[in-house]
Amino acid sequence: MSNPTAPDAGEPVSDIALPVRQGSRPRTTPTNPHSQLDQMPTPLLSQELAKRIAQLPGIRLGLSGRAPPGTIGFYLKEQDAHGPEEAFLLGLEFAHLHPSPDGSLHLPLPEPLRSKAIASGWAEKHPLAGHPTVSRDIVMVYAPREPAEIEVVVTLVSASWRYARGN
Template sequence: MDVIATDEDGLSARYGPRPRTTPHAPHSQIDQIPADRRQWGQLLLTALYALPGVETGGSRRAPPGTVGLYLRHGRPQERPRAFLLGHEFAHVHLEDDGSLHTVLPEPLRSEAIAKGWAEPHPLAGYPTVSPDTVMIYAPRNQEEVKMVAWLVRKAHAYASDSVGAEPAF
């Protein structure tokens, strides 16, 4: 099953109010945590494993149990703000709240925040934390998994295009 939305689908508004989150690191979602978050997280990760050049492992930026997504052949030194740390461009809090962190380029970052899918990381812009780092809220159903996967695919494209022109979003 393909859970990644197409570019034609675009980014719809997320239904309902934003979840509450911690205002500090570790940045976590406090409510609206789906009971079946592991199921949705596994479905999301299955879609993301298929992205070109992606490897997984423990996150270097998040608590144990968090699955990091790494660009195998990335050049983070050429666009460091496209990465969380080293070659890690996203991580999923699979064992925790089901949310994830990634780096979204503008104007997509602002659109994801405005449409209720994301919020800035509280340390975004501090040394060693990309100013474009966001939390994407835990998906609550299969349609939300599709939208979250679409956003992470855009983060992957941003990180993958580490040389040359900015990617078109």
């Protein structure tokens, strides 16, 4: 797998290979707020995940415009946002990380990666995906349960970042 912090050097988003996530999927709420209910990460894992995502070039962190209070939103600069409307959650926000104890993320992924992420157990379709004002491409990416899973989650966030940039 390519280095997620240097996504421009990586393979095309459609070619990203994902390992199968071991174990069962976490329980989640069936509608908004769409939250992960079990298999929570430790606070250190969530902090490391946020730190790794923040290293993606040209993004800024802020409060999410589309999630409960305390959710970290990841935003592109306007000059870098060349992706389709479906590549964003709201405005220039392309992903967000839910606060502890949840630790899951919401982000849009293009096909066929979206289907790969769901089939391999890393994500699920957002229950409101495709409704008015909600991207049809949005998924919940489950919180990493151990350090090795951070790599896969960062790879998915990096793919969303590339999608929002139009790469």
